[in-house]
Amino acid sequence: MPGDNEREGSIIKDLVKRTRSCRRFQEEPVSEGVLRSLIDLARLSASAANLQPLKYIISCKRHTNDIIFPQLMWAGYLEEWEGPLEEERPSAYIIVLGDRQISESFGCDHGIASQNILLGATSMGLGCCIIGSVNREGLAESMKIPDRFEILHVIALGKPGEKVVIEEMNQDGDIRYWRDGSGIHHVPKRALDDIMVRCGNI
Amino acid sequence: MPGDNEREGSIIKDLVKRTRSCRRFQEEPVSEGVLRSLIDLARLSASAANLQPLKYIISCKRHTNDIIFPQLMWAGYLEEWEGPLEEERPSAYIIVLGDRQISESFGCDHGIASQNILLGATSMGLGCCIIGSVNREGLAESMKIPDRFEILHVIALGKPGEKVVIEEMNQDGDIRYWRDGSGIHHVPKRALDDIMVRCGNI
Numbered sequence: 001m002p003g004d005n006e007r008e009g010s011i012i013k014d015l016v017k018r019t020r021s022c023r024r025f026q027e028e029p030v031s032e033g034v035l036r037s038l039i040d041l042a043r044l045s046a047s048a049a050n051l052q053p054l055k056y057i058i059s060c061k062r063h064t065n066d067i068i069f070p071q072l073m074w075a076g077y078l079e080e081w082e083g084p085l086e087e088e089r090p091s092a093y094i095i096v097l098g099d100r101q102i103s104e105s106f107g108c109d110h111g112i113a114s115q116n117i118l119l120g121a122t123s124m125g126l127g128c129c130i131i132g133s134v135n136r137e138g139l140a141e142s143m144k145i146p147d148r149f150e151i152l153h154v155i156a157l158g159k160p161g162e163k164v165v166i167e168e169m170n171q172d173g174d175i176r177y178w179r180d181g182s183g184i185h186h187v188p189k190r191a192l193d194d195i196m197v198r199c200g201n202i
Numbered sequence: 203m204p205g206d207n208e209r210e211g212s213i214i215k216d217l218v219k220r221t222r223s224c225r226r227f228q229e230e231p232v233s234e235g236v237l238r239s240l241i242d243l244a245r246l247s248a249s250a251a252n253l254q255p256l257k258y259i260i261s262c263k264r265h266t267n268d269i270i271f272p273q274l275m276w277a278g279y280l281e282e283w284e285g286p287l288e289e290e291r292p293s294a295y296i297i298v299l300g301d302r303q304i305s306e307s308f309g310c311d312h313g314i315a316s317q318n319i320l321l322g323a324t325s326m327g328l329g330c331c332i333i334g335s336v337n338r339e340g341l342a343e344s345m346k347i348p349d350r351f352e353i354l355h356v357i358a359l360g361k362p363g364e365k366v367v368i369e370e371m372n373q374d375g376d377i378r379y380w381r382d383g384s385g386i387h388h389v390p391k392r393a394l395d396d397i398m399v400r401c402g403n404i
Contacts, residue, residue, distance in 0.1 A: 008325035011213050016243050016318050040394050041218050044368065045317070048334050049278060050377045052392050055399045076251060097399060107334060108354070111313020115247070116218050119321070123210035132250050132309060144401045152310070166246065175252045190254050192242050197257045197299060199346050 012119075017166070019118050020187065022127030023075055024084050025158030030060050030092035034124065035157075039094065041120045042113035053102035054113055055149060060092040067142045068093050072154060073133035077176040090129075090156035095139070097149040110152040117155060127160030169194075214321075219368070221320050222389065224329025225277055226286050227360030232262050232294035236326065237359075241296065243322045244315035255304035256315055257351060262294040269344045270295050274356060275335035279378040292331075292358035297341070299351040312354040319357060329362030371396075 035058040042054065059065055069090075074083035084090070096114060098106040114130055121128045136151045145151065162185055169175065169188040177187045237260040244256065261267055271292075276285035286292075298316060300308040320330045338353045347353065364387055371377065371390040379389045 005325060005327050008213060008217065009322065011210060012217065012321050012325045013243065015210065015214065016246050016322075019248075021248050036394065036398070039398065041215065043391060043394055043397055044218050046221075046223050046320070046332055050379055050389060052377060052397070055397050057399050057401055108310040108313030108316070111310030111315075112317045112332075113313075114310070115314045115317035118248070119214050120211065120218075123207060123214045125207050130248055130314075145399075146401070149399065175254060177252055187252060189245060192238065192245055195245055195254070195257050196238070196241065197259050197347075197351065199259055199348070 015119050015122055019122045019128075020164035020166070020185075021129040022158075022160045022162060022164060023129050023156075023185070024088040024161040025090050025127065025156075026161045027087055028091060028159040030126065030157055030159075032058060032060055034126075035060060035092055035094060038117045038120045038157075041116040045109070045113040045116055047109050047112075048107045051103050052109075053099045053106055054109055054152075055097040055099050057095040057097065057143065057145065058092070059095070064143070065090070065093065068095070068139065068154065071135040071139040071142065072131045072156070073135075074131075075177075076133070078179060081179070088161050089158075091158040093157065094155040095143070095145070096152045096155065097145070098152050100148050100150060106150070106152060114153070114155060121157055125159070126157050127162075129156045130154075131156060217321050217324055221317075221324045221330075222366035222368070222387075223331040224360075224362045224364060224366060225331050225358075225387070226290040226363040227292050227329060227358075228363045229289055230293060230361040232328065232359055232361075234260060234262055236328075237262060237294055237296060240319045240322045243318040247311070247315040247318055249311050249314075250309045253305050254311075255301045255308055256311055256354075257299040257301050259297040259299065259345065259347070260294070261297070266345070267292070267295065270297070270341065270356065273337040273341040273344065274333045274358070275337075276333075277379075278335070280381060283381070290363050291360075293360040295359065296357040297345070297347070298354045298357065299347070300354050302350050302352060308352070308354060316355070316357060323359055327361070328359050329364075331358045332356075333358060 132153045164185045167188045334355045366387045369390045
């Protein structure tokens with residue numbers, strides 16, 4: 001049904017555009033049920049050799065959120081910003097783990113799975129940020145995560161408290177995002193023609 | 203608008219379910235324009251530190267498709283199947299590269315970006331397979347891919363020529379997919395409760 005395809009295609013394109021890294025949130029809870037439904041999307045992802053070595057810890061209560069937050073580093077390019085204020089912090093987290101009893105390497109499985117989570121969250125009106133810059137030792141210790149799990153990254157979630165817009169990248173190729181005077185976060189992206197490679201045979 | 207969210211949520215869930223690895227295709231061309239629109243979805247993905255080190259080579263002509271195909275390994279668990287017959291082969295490929303002039307490591311950026319491509323392709327009625335088992339040296343040489351690029355994986359695309367269904371995993375935990383007598387491909391997935399970890403603090 002081409003009509004259906006067209007509708008789906010424009011919805012997915014719109015979702016992808018709106019799925020931006022969000023780092024400031026509103027104080028509104030995210031339920032365990034919502035987090036489980038997002039992990040159910042991750043569960044259905046492709047996985048190298050179908051091994052499915054990813055596991056997930058969820059947190060949506062004050063007690064565990066407060067343990068996780070200090071182990072995360074926020075927005076390296078915003079030098080004068082120390083991270084979200086207490087009232088801007090994420091309402092929930094998904095810690096994405098690799099289970100070493102299943103595989104020693106996780107390829108890009110956690111990228112595939114996390115993008116399902118992010119798109120699903122955007123469709124629910126939530127904002128997310130995949131945070132790779134994590135104090136892994138501190139998080140494992142404070143959250144009592146068993147040694148068998150490798151911490152791959154942490155996804156922060158909540159009701160968005162900031163606006164994020166995509167910009168065309170300048171000629172100078174500067175990839176650093178910035179925040180303007182009214183608090184809008186701008187993210188430069190490379191142009192399509194700059195990421196297409198024509199090699200000898202094409 | 204909750205109504206809109208609900209509709210989007212059910213569309214994304216349905217798309218994720220239908221986005222299965224497809225390894226047999228119909229003989230129908232995929233245009234360069236379609237491939238470019240899919241890479242445009244990849245372009246808008248989150249990227250670690252916004253570095254955007256991913257680059258892409260597309261192929262949708264017989265000449266280059268024939269160069270790429272023999273460098274790919276197909277469906278390790280189907281021991282008696284040597285890969286798609288000539289008339290079942292993909293109509294197009296996207297070679298996902300990491301540009302070492304931008305970064306030495308690519309994290310899971312290629313997973314995030316490729317899932318956007320796969321979901322977009324599904325919405326267009328196409329089937330895809332991310333193939334990580336690639337003769338990288340052979341592919342780089344035969345496609346004359348400059349040394350500066352690391353081959354991360356190859357996405358095969360085309361009009362689906364097989365049916366793929368998700369199954370609940372058996373108690374024995376066997377993750378191998380199988381093909382039944384009528385050619386349907388079955389993929390066991392772990393149950394949601396089996397991928398949720400409860401650690402000491404939750």
